Structure formats: C-alpha cells, structure tokens
Amino acid sequence: MDYAKRIKRLQAGLRRQQIDAILITQPENRRYLCGYTGSDHGIAETSGVLLIPAKGGVYLLTDFRYRLQAEQDVPWATVVLYPRGLPRLLLRLLPDLGVRKLAFESHYTLHSTATMLAEGLAKAGITMVPLRGLVENMRLIKDEEEIDCIRRSVRLNEQVFSEIFPAIQPGRSEIDIALAIETAMRHHGAEQPSFPSIVASADRSALPHAVPGVLPVEKNRPLTIDMGLVLNGYCSDMTRTFVPGRADDRYLELHRLVRRAQLAGMEAIRAGVRASAVDRAARAIIAGAGYGDAFGHALGHGVGLAVHEDPRLSSLNHKQLRAGMVVTVEPGIYLPGWGGIRLENMVVVRDEGCENLNADTTWLDL
Amino acid sequence: MDYAKRIKRLQAGLRRQQIDAILITQPENRRYLCGYTGSDHGIAETSGVLLIPAKGGVYLLTDFRYRLQAEQDVPWATVVLYPRGLPRLLLRLLPDLGVRKLAFESHYTLHSTATMLAEGLAKAGITMVPLRGLVENMRLIKDEEEIDCIRRSVRLNEQVFSEIFPAIQPGRSEIDIALAIETAMRHHGAEQPSFPSIVASADRSALPHAVPGVLPVEKNRPLTIDMGLVLNGYCSDMTRTFVPGRADDRYLELHRLVRRAQLAGMEAIRAGVRASAVDRAARAIIAGAGYGDAFGHALGHGVGLAVHEDPRLSSLNHKQLRAGMVVTVEPGIYLPGWGGIRLENMVVVRDEGCENLNADTTWLDL
Incomplete structure (x- = not known):
C-alpha cells in the first residue's frame, strides 16, 4: 500500500483547513494511513495514536506493550512512548512542532478524552479542532x-x-x-x-x-x-x-x-x-x-x-x-x-x- | 442479581446531583444495571442505551435487530426502538418524563455524539451534563x-x-x-x-x-x-x-x-x-x-x-x-x-x- 501517498493527501487537506496537525485515533483510519496492525481493546484501551503534522514526518504514539510491533510495522514513522499518558507527551511534542491548531477525530474520541486534552493543551496555547470523516472519505x-x-x-x-x-x-x-x-x-x-x-x-x-x-x-x-x-x-x-x-x-x-x-x-x-x-x-x-x-x-x-x-x-x-x-x-x-x-x-x-x-x-x- | 437495588441506588445518586435522568451507554454498566446481554459492535454500533430517570421506570432504547433479546433479558424495562435515531426518540420521550437535565457517560460517549445530542436537545430546553464513573464506582x-x-x-x-x-x-x-x-x-x-x-x-x-x-x-x-x-x-x-x-x-x-x-x-x-x-x-x-x-x-x-x-x-x-x-x-x-x-x-x-x-x-x- 502506498502509505506515503495517503499521508501526503491527508496533509494537503489539513493545510487547506489551516490545521497544523491531526491525531488519528480511529483504528481502521490508523491502519489505512500507516499499516500499523496493533489492535485496540475497545476505545478506552488504544494500541496507539498517529500524530500527523500538516508538514513533515509522522509520529506513532503508543505504550511500552506495543513498542516492538509499532517499530516493526511502521519503520518510517517516529515511535514515541507515553509512559505518563498522551496529554503529557503532546505537551512536550506539539510546541516543538509549532502546532497551534490540533485536529482530532470527533467521531472516535471520547467526550471525556476530548475535554481533558482540550483543557491540558489550552495551557500551551493549543486549540483542539473536532473533525469528522476526513480519513473515512479517503477510504470510501x-x-x-x-x-x-x-x-x-x-x-x-x-x-x-x-x-x-x-x-x-x-x-x-x-x-x-x-x-x-x-x-x-x-x-x-x-x-x-x-x-x-x-x-x-x-x-x-x-x-x-x-x-x-x-x-x-x-x-x-x-x-x-x-x-x-x-x-x-x-x-x-x-x-x-x-x-x-x-x-x-x-x-x-x-x-x-x-x-x-x-x-x-x-x-x-x-x-x-x-x-x-x-x-x-x-x-x-x-x-x-x-x-x-x-x-x-x-x-x-x-x-x-x-x-x-x-x-x-x-x-x-x-x-x-x-x-x-x-x-x-x-x-x-x-x-x-x-x-x-x-x-x-x-x-x-x-x-x-x-x-x-x-x-x-x-x-x-x- | 438484584437489579432493582442497583437502579434505586443510582437513582438516589442522580437526585442528590439534581439530575433528572441519565443515559447509560457503557456496555458493562448497562449489563450491571439491568442484565441486558446485547453485545455492541464497537462504540459506534451499540446494541442499546439505558435511559434511567431519577424516579420511575427504566427504558431500554435499541433498534429492530435487538428487540427480542432486549425484551427477553429485561422484561421489567420498557423497550423502545429508535428507527430514526436516538436524538429523535429522546426528543419525544424526555419532555413527557419532565427531564430538563440529562446526564451522560462522558467516558463512554463519543465527542461527536455528545455534541449532536446536546445541540438537538437544547431546542427542547434540555441540558446535557457530562458525568464520569458513577456506575463504575458502584461496580468497584x-x-x-x-x-x-x-x-x-x-x-x-x-x-x-x-x-x-x-x-x-x-x-x-x-x-x-x-x-x-x-x-x-x-x-x-x-x-x-x-x-x-x-x-x-x-x-x-x-x-x-x-x-x-x-x-x-x-x-x-x-x-x-x-x-x-x-x-x-x-x-x-x-x-x-x-x-x-x-x-x-x-x-x-x-x-x-x-x-x-x-x-x-x-x-x-x-x-x-x-x-x-x-x-x-x-x-x-x-x-x-x-x-x-x-x-x-x-x-x-x-x-x-x-x-x-x-x-x-x-x-x-x-x-x-x-x-x-x-x-x-x-x-x-x-x-x-x-x-x-x-x-x-x-x-x-x-x-x-x-x-x-x-x-x-x-x-x-x-
């Protein structure tokens, strides 16, 4: 599968909407964009989240248990672990990447997670933008x-x-x-x-x-x-x-x-x-x-x-x-x-x- | 299992927080409260939602496919179908029940669903209140x-x-x-x-x-x-x-x-x-x-x-x-x-x- 082409197409879409990066949490969207085979244990226990900046390389964020699988499946992405949770890692990564507007998949993010992330990132001047169906439209x-x-x-x-x-x-x-x-x-x-x-x-x-x-x-x-x-x-x-x-x-x-x-x-x-x-x-x-x-x-x-x-x-x-x-x-x-x-x-x-x-x-x- | 006792305990908790009703979407919480064995196909395809008013009887809202199972598992609840989706059914049911404040499980409701429900129900003067862990605390x-x-x-x-x-x-x-x-x-x-x-x-x-x-x-x-x-x-x-x-x-x-x-x-x-x-x-x-x-x-x-x-x-x-x-x-x-x-x-x-x-x-x- 031509993952590079799919990522580029998504990045072009982000730039058109003036979004700096997107978090991909929906498991099939994640697999579509990078081929990662990690399987989630329901929405509350993910095997990883893709962070795709509007420009530049892709990050696969996961935990200890999935590290080897992530590195084997997606050798071209940067695999980063979040031993202290996703919000802390994002607070460390996003400012370095110059992200001010971060999109998320509204149709595959829990209300409580979106609220927690929005509150945490607001402190760093980062706004969360709900999006729906961006990758699903590509998959159609x-x-x-x-x-x-x-x-x-x-x-x-x-x-x-x-x-x-x-x-x-x-x-x-x-x-x-x-x-x-x-x-x-x-x-x-x-x-x-x-x-x-x-x-x-x-x-x-x-x-x-x-x-x-x-x-x-x-x-x-x-x-x-x-x-x-x-x-x-x-x-x-x-x-x-x-x-x-x-x-x-x-x-x-x-x-x-x-x-x-x-x-x-x-x-x-x-x-x-x-x-x-x-x-x-x-x-x-x-x-x-x-x-x-x-x-x-x-x-x-x-x-x-x-x-x-x-x-x-x-x-x-x-x-x-x-x-x-x-x-x-x-x-x-x-x-x-x-x-x-x-x-x-x-x-x-x-x-x-x-x-x-x-x-x-x-x-x-x- | 003494479902009546669990429901009463939850209802007392709702009344203490001055909430008129709660939507239970988390599958294990649903089973804990009523014994319904319907299994969901991921969070985006539920087999049913419990609507529990702070006072009175319980409603199990589901679709065509699960009707018989719902009626067999929970004969003491009122099973109602939502052929045109949950928001429409709620707009019909909630005003009759006098619900003004409707709680939902923030940790098991998609951001997009919460947004859509809140917008739909606002027209009827109903406010959505995010809650976390109410039933999980009982299950501990x-x-x-x-x-x-x-x-x-x-x-x-x-x-x-x-x-x-x-x-x-x-x-x-x-x-x-x-x-x-x-x-x-x-x-x-x-x-x-x-x-x-x-x-x-x-x-x-x-x-x-x-x-x-x-x-x-x-x-x-x-x-x-x-x-x-x-x-x-x-x-x-x-x-x-x-x-x-x-x-x-x-x-x-x-x-x-x-x-x-x-x-x-x-x-x-x-x-x-x-x-x-x-x-x-x-x-x-x-x-x-x-x-x-x-x-x-x-x-x-x-x-x-x-x-x-x-x-x-x-x-x-x-x-x-x-x-x-x-x-x-x-x-x-x-x-x-x-x-x-x-x-x-x-x-x-x-x-x-x-x-x-x-x-x-x-x-x-x-």
Whole structure:
C-alpha cells in the first residue's frame, strides 16, 4: 500500500483547513494511513495514536506493550512512548512542532478524552479542532490494490464456507458450527473473523442479529449463516440461507423472492446512482410480494478495513455511489415463528454496473 | 442479581446531583444495571442505551435487530426502538418524563455524539451534563453473588487450561493452541474469551502483549499463556509461564523471582492498603534482584464485568483498596531476545488479607 501517498493527501487537506496537525485515533483510519496492525481493546484501551503534522514526518504514539510491533510495522514513522499518558507527551511534542491548531477525530474520541486534552493543551496555547470523516472519505473509494485485498478476503471466506459445509448437519449445535467456521478462518491465515459468526436455525433465523447457541440445527427448517473474515486488514461478509433436509414450497417461494430482490439491487448499482435508489430497487420486489414489513433493515453497507462502513445502501442515504466503492447487497425476509432468509454478496461499484466479488453461487438460485 | 437495588441506588445518586435522568451507554454498566446481554459492535454500533430517570421506570432504547433479546433479558424495562435515531426518540420521550437535565457517560460517549445530542436537545430546553464513573464506582466493590460468578469464571478458566495442557507440545503453532483454548472455553459455556488469548513462545514471550502466530512452540524455551473467559458476564484472567522440555537454571531463577514478587504482592493486599503500596511490595523483589527495568507494566488491575477495570495496582494509584474489590496480581520479567515470564492470579480484597480465587497452583512453584 502506498502509505506515503495517503499521508501526503491527508496533509494537503489539513493545510487547506489551516490545521497544523491531526491525531488519528480511529483504528481502521490508523491502519489505512500507516499499516500499523496493533489492535485496540475497545476505545478506552488504544494500541496507539498517529500524530500527523500538516508538514513533515509522522509520529506513532503508543505504550511500552506495543513498542516492538509499532517499530516493526511502521519503520518510517517516529515511535514515541507515553509512559505518563498522551496529554503529557503532546505537551512536550506539539510546541516543538509549532502546532497551534490540533485536529482530532470527533467521531472516535471520547467526550471525556476530548475535554481533558482540550483543557491540558489550552495551557500551551493549543486549540483542539473536532473533525469528522476526513480519513473515512479517503477510504470510501478503494484503489485496485485494496479491491484485490478485499477480493482475496471474499474468496477465502467462500473457501471456508465450502470446507465447513459438509459438517453442517441437523443435530449439530449452532455454536459448534460457528466455532468450526472461525477455527478454519484462522487456520487459513485470517487475522480474525470480521464479526462474530451467525449460525441461526429455524425460528432463530428470524433474528437478523442472532447469537449462535447450544441448540441444534433443525432438519427441514431454514438455516442462516452470516460470516466474514479479516485478511491483511480487509474484511469480507457473506450470508447464505438454506434448508438442511427438504425445503418446502413456502421456503422456496420466499428464497426466490429474496434472490430476485438481491439481483434487482445488484442490477441497479453503478457509479452515479443514489444509494437510496438501489435500496428501493431491491425493496420494491419484496414489498410488491407483500413482505415489505418483514425486511426491516437497509439493503447493504460499505466494506473495507471495517466490516461496516460507508456508504450505507439505505432509504435515508441519497448520496450517489462512486466507482471503487465496495458494498454488500443483502436483502432479507424475517418472519417471527417461522424463520428468516437473507442472501448477501459483496460487489464493487463500477462506471457501467457492478462487479460481483463472490464467485460461489451455491444456495443462491434454488 | 438484584437489579432493582442497583437502579434505586443510582437513582438516589442522580437526585442528590439534581439530575433528572441519565443515559447509560457503557456496555458493562448497562449489563450491571439491568442484565441486558446485547453485545455492541464497537462504540459506534451499540446494541442499546439505558435511559434511567431519577424516579420511575427504566427504558431500554435499541433498534429492530435487538428487540427480542432486549425484551427477553429485561422484561421489567420498557423497550423502545429508535428507527430514526436516538436524538429523535429522546426528543419525544424526555419532555413527557419532565427531564430538563440529562446526564451522560462522558467516558463512554463519543465527542461527536455528545455534541449532536446536546445541540438537538437544547431546542427542547434540555441540558446535557457530562458525568464520569458513577456506575463504575458502584461496580468497584463486588457483592458475594458477583464474587461467586467471578470465582466460577476463574475455575472454568483453570479447567480449560488443564484440559488443553496435554496438547501443548513443542512444534504445535501458537495460534493452533490459542484456538484450541478458545474453542474449549466456548464448548464449556463461556460467552467468549475475555480478551484474545496470548500464546507466546521463546523470544515472543518477551512481548507482554504478544499476538499468537503461526510459529511453533519451541522446546526448552519459555512459553507464556495468558487467557481468560466470560461466564455469565463475569471475566477471568490468568497467566502461566513454563518451559516445554527442560528449564535451565536461569529460567528457574527468574521464574522463582517472579513468583516471590507475586507472593509479596498478594501478602501486601488487604482493605485499607494503598494500591501503590501493593505494586511497590512486588516490584521491590524484582528491582532488588536487578530486574526493575524488565518489569515495565503495573502489577495488576481490577476484574469484574470488564476484564480491565479499576482499581489499578500501579505506582500511580494511591487510593486505598476496599473489601470486595477483585484484582489480578501479575508481575513479569521481559528480556528481549531471551523471553519473558509472567504469573497472574486473581484475588478478592478482604479486611484481613486477600482471598486467592485461583485453586490451581501448577507452574507457580518450581
């Protein structure tokens, strides 16, 4: 990845806004800008903060525990430790760098942290400036190197699904299947699952966000598997619903309806189309068959270094799609007491249409 | 758990500060107050927010995806969905409840969220009041029911370690062992690991925060395993270092030194003693043998619903320990190029000393 180019682009943006430096705290933004692989333990326990001046070299600020990893991952940055906390280190570093206006990521900085930093730095005549989405806007459009990383993540995810598939048998518990999936992911070199895998059988498949339990997969009932992994930092996300055993007519009818909605969504995607129009194209199919109320979530979301990122394919997002965006297309129908069906692929927005990143079509066309 | 009692205690605190209601966003605080098991996807994707008025019933605000789980977990609360976002829902709910001053958790609310809510609510004459640590202060002291939960979490963690132990053989990869540990945890009913398990062999054991890799466990070199799980919401955390094969004299000397430091720390713990004094008691043993620089982190941390919580057993925390606190005691020595040794137990602070929650003493006294 061309980190130098990304840093330069960000620095140009800072200079345009007359900001002297920015603190990058959002983990995927940090990785996007420098490749640092440190993983945070929630927002309250960071593995490091990037300090990027509007001009000049980059600093990676971290603590004792992450020093070696920081130095190995980002040899071109200056790694500085903060044994007495970030505010003290900033008070020492920023005046030397001539920083008077310091931007921070308002959408990934705790209110208490922002307040504490602002009070501490005010003493040194430094003003904190809240910013939102500066790096996220850069991440919206993926270059071909990133798309290739995402493609490999999608393909590995499909490979794991095929490997695990023969072991998905009625009677086996949901959690057992979920663990087998995540173990296979990591054996194949995934850093981690991109979210806790969903394995939901029968009634439980009616919960879009089901947590796999000790209950067994039921024969002749819908089974939803929603899984994704992180490979070289980039996420995949795929959902398949099928019936272990024999699918009845109602299942087949609803499955084909969801698949038609997915195809209509994919058909609507190309650069220049509003995200809400894509959502509408898929939703119209499901609503037209009388199941509009049973599809309670947005059609899709962006995927990249984060498994959920912009753009959202939702009725509320009227922004135009742009070439190089990567999104999921995942319509669903959820009927409490019966079960649910969701089908999810990932696609790249192109000028003339969309490129489907999923090669495997098993369980899509029944 | 007596959620009604906790809510009443919090409400009394709100009334003392003349606050009309509080938004609870911190996930462990939310679980502590109502038992809701929804899990968030990072701070930006919550599974729900508690709204607790200073008087009257509790509201659990969430979205479509978590509705059933919220209603099942907290049948005594009013579950309300926010299809158009939290600010809109609050603008509808708060005036009816007569709320003029709304507190929020400053240490678990994003700066951008706090700003957006404050602007939105100001139109309705409602003021946002940042608060910190109100619920965390309640969580500091565990009652016997909580201690029992933690004890069971510790014991299950030990059981998993004993089960996996025979399969820890030189040549097997670190990640393979970590996966076996986490799979066993979940098969035994743990909700999840309380943090990504650390399995670090040879040089890599010198990283206190090592990430297990595909490299094999090396014979006759130190191996550090740091593992914990979540059982009924409560965390455990345990570290063992040992040598697969034959430990040399240097290893034995350093291992015994770390163990002496751990015992000195445990010996120093009782209600009324400063946290910094406990850290000092353990650190003095290691520093006295000339390895002070090789012990670069604090002696321990609180454990409960969160795996890292207050109190910190650190040289910077001069607060007194109180009966019912639960902490880790985990001195370590890290020598780059050679390896590291860390030994970690969990104890309950009692009036007369400490109660060791770890029953297993394997690999402590060599």
